[in-house]
């Protein structure tokens with residue numbers, strides 16, 4: 001959580017964060033999904049899309065509980081999300097904002113085909129912006 005702008009949230013703020021995420025579905029028609037581990041039916045994280053007013057465009061975000069790392073779940077989930085964006089949502093570009101020291105997330109963005117496009121500073125924090133472009137249709 002140290003690399004996520006809001007950081008780990010106390011319970012009350014987490015409630016409001018959930019309200020924001022659910023409201024995003026209402027306002028945009030897409031948002032973040034819960035990630036459920038099929039074998040245990042446990043909630044292990046969330047991933048999906050955000051595009052808030054004043055944000056950085058159509059953005060893919062992810063976070064899994066630490067015990068669920070290193071098992072390919074993030075790659076599996078985000079690959080499905082990227083496919084959904086380029087097909088069902090008909091998007092042609094996805095941004096991923098990542099702290100420069102968040103090496104696991106940078107690795108994930110690169111495995112999704114992300115290319116470093118620019119750097120921004122938000123609330124005093126330097127962030128890398130990776131872009132995933134919709135693949136050209138096969139000739």
Ligand SMILES: CC(C)(COP(=O)(O)OP(=O)(O)OC[C@H]1O[C@@H](n2cnc3c(N)ncnc32)[C@H](O)[C@@H]1OP(=O)(O)O)[C@@H](O)C(=O)NCCC(=O)NCCS
Pocket residue numbers: 001003004061062063064065068069070071072073074075076097098099102104105107108
């Ligand atoms: C970013 C984050 C989701 C990455 O998690 P992760 O476990 O490294 O990513 P994956 O679930 O895709 O797992 C990949 C690793 O699992 C291992 N793995 C095991 N089984 C696998 C399988 N069947 N398929 C793919 N990878 C598998 C591999 O070693 C792989 O590493 P590699 O790509 O170097 O080969 C996780 O670190 C996280 O939630 N971090 C905190 C939140 C955060 O930083 N969010 C982003 C803010 S920008």
